[in-house]
Amino acid sequence: MDYFNYSRRQANEVYVGATPMGGANPIRIQSMTNTVTMDTEACIEQAKRIIDAGGEYVRLTTQGVREAENLKYINVGLRSQGYDTPLVADVHFNPNVADVAALYAEKVRINPGNYVDAARTFKKLEYTDEEYAQEIQKIRNRFVPFLNICKENHTAIRIGVNHGSLSDRIMSRYGDTPAGMVESCMEFLRICVEEDFTNVVISIKASNTVIMVKTVRLLAEQMEKEGMNFPLHLGVTEAGDGEDGRIKSALGIGALLADGLGDTIRVSLSEAPEAEIPVARKLVDYIVSRENHPYIPGAEAPGFDYVNPVRRTTKAVGNIGGEHVPVVISARLDGNMAVSEQFKPDYIYCGQQLPETRPSGVGYIVDANVWKGEEGVYPAFNYQQLIGLHHCEASMKFLFVPYMGLTEEAMACLRLHPEVVIVAQSNHPNRLGEFRGIVHQLMTYGLENPVVFFQLYQEEELENLQIKSAADMGALIFDGFCDGILLYNHGGKISDVKVDETAFGILQAGRVRTSKTEYISCPGCGRTLYNLESTIARIKAATSHLKGLKIGIMGCIVNGPGEMADADYGYVGAGRGKISLYKKKECIEKNIPEEQAVEKLIELIKANGDYCE
Known part of the structure; x- marks a missing residue:
């Protein structure tokens, strides 16, 4: 993987009915019905709404054999109305149901946590190596007949690991960890490889975005070590509804898509299933639009661990960096100082004009040429004003700098001035790559100045801002680089208060700062x-x-x-x-x-x- 330049991971092609995924196929979008699977007409009508919205796969819960058999009539009903979108059966707890579902659905999802292992009870179990191997053999004995049914019927499968349903066996040996989630998946994948069954898709999901991203990164690394290239299904489970669900999904899924991981996605919202599709579509389109972007000559810092990142070491400047939670800086270049008490920014960047009336409890930033040393007000320099920065005696200074502005002169200046907070800028189609380039260069040179990311947009709709900004910030948060965010929507109709709320929502979704329930x-x-x-x-x-x-x-x-x-x-x-x-x-x-x-x-x-x- 090129850490700074976008390209998709090359996955095997998997045939799911008439809509293959992986290989050279586009990233597929899907949703899941919430109707009762025995209600044939309700399932057909909801599936049609999902498909008409742009869904490319439709999943249905399949609790028992009766529901599995009813997939036949749902499938026939859809095909008779001109819909050839593949159906996916979602099976838990009963492998016999999966056997039946494979006859009538184009893909069957099984959960390694409850396919053969008993439903978890959070009990600690003790196994010798021999006993553990016997448990794996039990899985093989039950799983191989299912694979044979899928081979005969050209049915794809998804091995879908959920953080919330790891078996007691896995948790007893590996703990409730990303390593345990990956091993839960790999046990089944190794059997697929041994049986020469390659029509397999994998998902590893969690509601905790940090765990979800770390685990998928680890899974991709482990598959590469073992010579596997199966496609990945991405999703954040239990993401919620409204803006929380959109931000959390875009943050987690977007962080992985931005690194080329992912061949199909589902945005899980506590809303009507068809409402998920436009959100997923916007997210995928935004990420893949950076294909073939201008090359970014980034270099990875020694000691950085992509799979197991830790927060970058910085020296605190005021309440920015060090052990402090990431700050929110709001740009108010039009003089509007309206703020929310719950989502009050830590700082407001005012540009050339410091307003006379200012909300209390907020720091203010103005351009260096108009800064007069007012209490609670700090100067901002651009990367062409390094001489002025040298002569400024402010206790806290902000330096706005793009990747290509981080010259030897700028690095020497930063070494002399640990009181400088870097505000990273980028106009690149892949701003994530340039932002990573800035931080890795600082790490390589041993500089510990905090970094705030300036994310600039021109969006008319709040949902678009939420999706794009969360997708751009995800990997930076999970890599441990985020000391703050300056989110600015230029010229749009979205209120400054809503922009601030989005910034706080991003930090909460990334589990780095809590501001609400x-x-x-x-x-x-x-x-x-x-x-x-x-x-x-x-x-x-x-x-x-x-x-x-x-x-x-x-x-x-x-x-x-x-x-x-x-x-x-x-x-x-x-x-x-x-x-x-x-x-x-x-x-x-x-x-x-x-x-x-x-x-x-x-x-x-x-x-x-x-x-x-």
Whole structure:
């Protein structure tokens, strides 16, 4: 992989009905129905809406043999209406269901965490090496007959690992770790290779974007070591709805797409399935538009570990860098100083004019030629003003610099001035590559000045700004480079407050700064037995002011307790109209009637002292 220049990873071509993926095919987009799979007409109509929106694969939950057999009628119904989009069966817990589904769907997803291994109970198990090998043989004995059915019927498979459903066996040996997730997948892939079955796609997902990105990077590295080139399906599970779901998905998926990883994606939103497709389309189009961009002559710094990155070492300048959380700088070049109390920026860059009235609790930055040493106001230099920077005695200075402006003279200046915060700029089609180039050059020269990334856009729609800015910041956050973000939307109709809110949302989605309640909510499927969207709205209305709290809202138990394991509280579907409530991984109360469950959740939060009015 070229760390600074965009190109797609070369994957095997996999045949999924009439829509192959991998190889030279475009990055495919998909979604999943949330209708009951036994309701043939409802599934057909929802599948049509997904396809009409641009979906290239449609997945359906397949809980049992009856649902698997009903895929035949859904498939026939769609084909009779002129739709040839492949259907994907989503199977958990029962390998017999996968065998049947392979007869009627173009692709079958199985979950290594519950295909043969028992559903996890978070119990620590002890295995000798011999006993562990016997467990792998059990998988092989059950998995190979399924592969033979798929061979006979030209059915593709997806080996879909979820962070929330790792087996007790894997967690006992590897822990709840990226390495365990990768090994859970590789156990099945090695059998596929031994059986010469190559019609395989892989996914490794998590609701935690840090884990998701690290694990996919590790998986790609491990596959390369073992001579495998299977296509990758990317997604952030339980991303949520609204702007949170869009930002979190764009951050995680975008970070991997930007490095050429990914052959199909699903943006999982707690909304109507067809609403996922335009978001996914915008994300893919934005990333692939940088193909064949001008070459970036970057050089990787010694000691940098792409698969296991740590936060870059910097010397704090004020509250920027060091051990401080990344800051948000807002550009207000028109003099508008309106800010939100919840999402108040740390600094405001005012350019040539320092307003007379300024919100309190905010630092201000002005261009060096108009700076007069006012209290709480700091000068900004461009890379052509290094002489002026040398003579300025401000305790904190900002240097706006592009990659090609980081000359030997600039590096020498930075070595003498650790009080300088670098504001990295780029107009390159692949701004990520240039930003990485700046940070790696600083690391190579042993410079520890903090770096803030100046992300400039001209968007009319807030969703477009959210998707693009999150996609551009993702890899920089996961690489450990982000000491701050300056997000500026030039000339658009999006309010400055909304731009600031997007910047804070990006940092929270990257798990580097918390500014609001976090919701880990699934998109729903045919297993969900309550109204997910209205429930999320009710829970948000009652808890959105609880800054820093994590609440999981899950449709069923497939990923529920596991995926929300780092949530403070969980609301999980337990049956038709029944809810179970969790504190961390512990189930506190089972089978609560749905109409009482939200109030019971609030009572639980209050009982543990985590609620405030």
